[in-house]
Amino acid sequence: MSAAAVHSLWTTAADPISKIDAPKIEYGQLSPTLIVIGAAVIGVLVEAFVPRKSRYYAQVFVSVVALAAAFAAVVALAAGGYGTTKAQIAAMGAIAVDGPSLFLQGTILLAGILGVFTFAERRLDPEAHGNRVDSFAAQAASVPGSDSEKAAVKAGFTTTEAFPLLLFAVGGMLVFPSANDLLTLFIALEVFSLPLYLLCALARRKRLMSQEAAVKYFLLGAFASAFTLFGIALLYGYAGSVSYATIAQVVDGTIQNVSLALAGTMGNDVLLLIGAAMVVMGLLFKVGAVPFHMWTPDVYQGAPTPVTGFMAAATKVAAFGALLRLLYVVLPGLRWDWRPVMWAVAIVTMLGGAIVAITQTDIKRLLAYSSIAHAGFILAGVIATTPDGISSVLFYLGAYSFVTIGAFAVVTLVRDAGGEATHLSKWAGLGRRSPLVAAVFAVFLLAFAGIPLTSGFAGKFAVFKAAAEGGAAPLVVVGVISSAIAAFFYIRVIVLMFFSEPRPEGPTVAVPSPLTMTAIGVGVAVTLVLGVAPQYFLDLAGQAGLFVR
Numbered sequence: 001m002s003a004a005a006v007h008s009l010w011t012t013a014a015d016p017i018s019k020i021d022a023p024k025i026e027y028g029q030l031s032p033t034l035i036v037i038g039a040a041v042i043g044v045l046v047e048a049f050v051p052r053k054s055r056y057y058a059q060v061f062v063s064v065v066a067l068a069a070a071f072a073a074v075v076a077l078a079a080g081g082y083g084t085t086k087a088q089i090a091a092m093g094a095i096a097v098d099g100p101s102l103f104l105q106g107t108i109l110l111a112g113i114l115g116v117f118t119f120a121e122r123r124l125d126p127e128a129h130g131n132r133v134d135s136f137a138a139q140a141a142s143v144p145g146s147d148s149e150k151a152a153v154k155a156g157f158t159t160t161e162a163f164p165l166l167l168f169a170v171g172g173m174l175v176f177p178s179a180n181d182l183l184t185l186f187i188a189l190e191v192f193s194l195p196l197y198l199l200c201a202l203a204r205r206k207r208l209m210s211q212e213a214a215v216k217y218f219l220l221g222a223f224a225s226a227f228t229l230f231g232i233a234l235l236y237g238y239a240g241s242v243s244y245a246t247i248a249q250v251v252d253g254t255i256q257n258v259s260l261a262l263a264g265t266m267g268n269d270v271l272l273l274i275g276a277a278m279v280v281m282g283l284l285f286k287v288g289a290v291p292f293h294m295w296t297p298d299v300y301q302g303a304p305t306p307v308t309g310f311m312a313a314a315t316k317v318a319a320f321g322a323l324l325r326l327l328y329v330v331l332p333g334l335r336w337d338w339r340p341v342m343w344a345v346a347i348v349t350m351l352g353g354a355i356v357a358i359t360q361t362d363i364k365r366l367l368a369y370s371s372i373a374h375a376g377f378i379l380a381g382v383i384a385t386t387p388d389g390i391s392s393v394l395f396y397l398g399a400y401s402f403v404t405i406g407a408f409a410v411v412t413l414v415r416d417a418g419g420e421a422t423h424l425s426k427w428a429g430l431g432r433r434s435p436l437v438a439a440v441f442a443v444f445l446l447a448f449a450g451i452p453l454t455s456g457f458a459g460k461f462a463v464f465k466a467a468a469e470g471g472a473a474p475l476v477v478v479g480v481i482s483s484a485i486a487a488f489f490y491i492r493v494i495v496l497m498f499f500s501e502p503r504p505e506g507p508t509v510a511v512p513s514p515l516t517m518t519a520i521g522v523g524v525a526v527t528l529v530l531g532v533a534p535q536y537f538l539d540l541a542g543q544a545g546l547f548v549r
Contacts, residue, residue, distance in 0.1 A: 031072040032105055036112075037171040039055030039066030043164030052157070056120075057165035063116045068165065070174075071109040078102050085535045087548040093243055094184045096325070099544030100262040101178030104321040108314050109190060109395040111401045112170040114522060115310030115543050118409050118517040119162055125204070125419070131156030133302040135412070136202045137210075144207035159202055165195040166310065173314055177321020182232040182242040182279070185322060185499075189228065189282070192318065193221050196311055200303040205419030213302025219297045224285035227471030231278025238271035244330045246548060252335035276331055280338065283326065286319035289345050289375045297360075300368035305420060308364060309408025312371050313401035320378055320397055324390060327382065329547050335385060342383050348476060350482035358489050362412055363422045366489065369403075372446055373486050374400060380479050381463035391545035392462035395538055399447075399455035399530045406523020407444040409516050414438055414507050420506035427493065429502025429516040434509040438497045440524055449529045451484050451488040455530030462538060 027034065037063050046058045069193035077097065080086065095101075136159040139152035172192025179185040201214030236242050239250040240262040249255040250266055257346065261287060285292040300308045308491040331338060346494065353373030360366040378400075381393040414421050414437070421427070431438035447456035458481065464476045512520075531535055 008227065010070065023092050025092075026097075028097060029077060029088075029090045029330060031073040032077075033171055033174045034068040035066055035073060036109075036167055036174060040164045040171055041061065042066075047161055047164065049191060055160040055254060056122075056158060059160045060116065060120045063163045063167055064113060067109050067116065067170065071106060071113070073439045074102055074106045074109060078106075082213065083544050084546070086545070089180055089245075089277055089548060091513045092181070093245075094181055094249040095175065096178050096180040096244075096548050098178075098548035099510040099546050100321060100324065100394060103142065103541060103544035104177045104317055104397065105174050107317050107398045107401055108170060108173045111310065111313040111317065111405060112404070112408075114405045114519040115166060115306065115314065116163065117165060117519040118306035118309060118405070118477050119411065119511070121512055121516045123513045124412060124415065126515075129154050129156060133204060134158055135204055135306050136162050137204050137207060137229035140202050141206035144211070157487070162199060162202060162307075165199050169195040169199070170314065173318035176318040177325060179325070179456055180244050181242075182235060182247075185326075186225075186229055186232060188322075189225060189286070192315070193225065193286075194278065196307075196315070197221065199307045199311075200299055201305070203302070203304040206302070209302045210304065211302075216302075217295050217299045220285070224282045224292070227278045227285075230283030231275045231280075231282065233280065234271045236277030238265055238268060238275060240265070244325070247330050248333065248549070249411070251331065253333075272334070276334060276338065277341075279326065283319055283323045284345065286315060287323065287375045287378075287422045288372050289379060290349040290372065293349070293372045293375075295354070296372055297365045297368040299466065300318070300371070301364045301422070305364070305408050305412045309405045309411075312367070312408065313404040316371070316375065316378075317397045317401055320382070320393060324382060324393060325547060328385070328390065329549055332385075333432040339383060339385070342379060343472070343475060346376050346379035346383060347478050348376075349373070349379060350479055351485075352376075354482040354485040357486065360489075361424050363424055363427065363493075364408075366424070366493070367407060367411075370486065370490075371404070373482060374448070376482065377463055377479055380475050383472050383475065384466040386466060386470045387542075387545050389470055390463075390547075391538070391541040392459075392466040394541040394544060395534070396463050398457035398537065398541070399459040399526070401453060402526040403447045406520050407441065407448070408529070409519045409523065410437060410441045412516065413510050413512060415510050416507040423494065424496065426503075426507050428496050429506065430509070431498035432502050433506065437509050439518060442494045442497065442526060443524055445490040445494055447531070449487040451487075453528070454532045455527045458530055458538070462534075487502065 042062055043059055082097050083099040083102045090097050120449050122134045123131045138157045139149060140159050142148040142152055169192045172188045173189035181189050197214055199220040200217050203210030235247060238288060239247040275484050280283050288296045350373055353376060353406045357366055357369035360369060378393055378396050412420060447454035450460040452455040464479055468476045
């Protein structure tokens with residue numbers, strides 16, 4: 001065959017193909033995510049090119065500026081009406097810019113800023129060889145207890161890579177609740193999970209425990225991701241598309257012009273039910289709902305405490321946002337199938353978290369089980385399937401994230417010779433040693449317990465009210481019983497701090513830098529403001545409670 005003939009075949013084959021259109025990206029509406037991811041890339045370059053002495057300051061500066069700028073962008077979008085009248089699907093159908101996504105993104109960014117403050121704390125540990133140290137390993141790659149680790153400590157190294165990792169995690173979390181197709185959802189899940197697996201392994205003290213926590217989180221997280229991906233494949237097989245809107249239309253039976261291939265699978269509800277169950281299961285794992293909660297106490301206990309606080313707050317916000325969008329936008333036609341299952345999950349999560357927390361002797365594990373119980377309370381709002389349900393969940397997530405970061409920031413202050421003193425027996429008499437720290441922690445515990453005049457009460461009240469109006473009154477009864485059980489162990493810690501004798505060899509309370517003070521102060525302020533005058537924020541969550549379809 002001559003070259004000319006081949007050439008003519010080539011040109012005739014190529015002619016009918018229409019040109020590939022360039023994707024249309026709305027950069028303004030995606031700016032919060034783009035700013036954070038851009039800053040994370042800059043953070044990686046800082047690690048490569050900036051001398052070691054200056055890295056810490058450069059990273060903290062880049063992180064705080066980027067998160068503040070991204071938050072300003074979210075506020076600007078909300079003020080521009082993108083949360084209400086101008087809500088739309090951006091980035092070729094991949095991202096939804098609407099009220100819930102902007103509200104959750106704002107919450108995640110504020111949690112991220114407070115997270116950076118606790119990450120950057122360098123006054124709690126005694127100086128090592130004349131260098132200030134933070135909560136992260138001197139050299140993450142060196143084996144715990146080895147000569148290389150001792151040399152790194154002596155040289156005053158610090159793992160400043162924690163900051164770009166935090167930014168990548170925040171970037172993934174911003175996309176997660178606003179994803180509008182299943183592939184974007186999965187990519188966002190991986191983008192925020194992988195940095196968290198790494199951050200969990202970076203503790204300076206108790207490194208083996210920290211690495212064990214990271215491996216557990218990674219293995220279980222990989223299982224959950226695999227289930228999610230398999231569910232996505234089944235949903236694609238059912239609907240012929242990964243787009244939320246198309247899947248919802250196929251589920252409702254309102255889709256127009258069906259191809260023959262799609263008509264064959266549309267009737268197959270097995271694909272739909274198993275696929276939806278698997279994707280929801282992956283999200284419930286991230287939320288920490290029973291029976292997918294087994295990683296939570298171990299990871300919360302083993303990870304560096306600043307990471308635990310950031311992860312406990314921000315991951316819950318992102319995962320509940322994604323769960324809400326999935327159930328309300330993609331699967332409203334399946335409501336009668338998923339509601340009974342969610343009822344069961346919410347009930348065992350509320351009761352399981354509250355009952356097991358009573359037996360805990362470690363403060364971080366106690367807060368971990370408390371976060372499981374809170375996941376159950378928030379699920380009650382998800383089950384309401386009303387606009388009030390959405391807004392109450394948004395409000396609860398906003399209130400909960402500040403209390404959580406504040407509480408874990410206080411945990412970092414109580415120290416003995418081995419680092420943080422997390423065993424409950426060591427907290428005895430803390431109220432006499434340092435009344436202020438104990439009082440602040442008591443405020444956070446009362447908020448977790450849902451005592452009136454704290455944000456926890458306003459959040460629980462909103463969620464339970466929405467659930468009762470949505471026809472889930474028995475769930476509210478279980479929720480109130482669980483809250484009463486949970487209140488017991490929160491009050492027990494308060495009694496331990498204020499009404500028992502301090503031990504002579506008990507821990508000391510370190511004086512933090514203004515960074516941690518700011519994180520704790522903001523936590524207390526938000527807790528009290530949302531408790532005393534929640535109406536403005538409830539209205540804000542109410543305005544943000546409409547998903548764009």
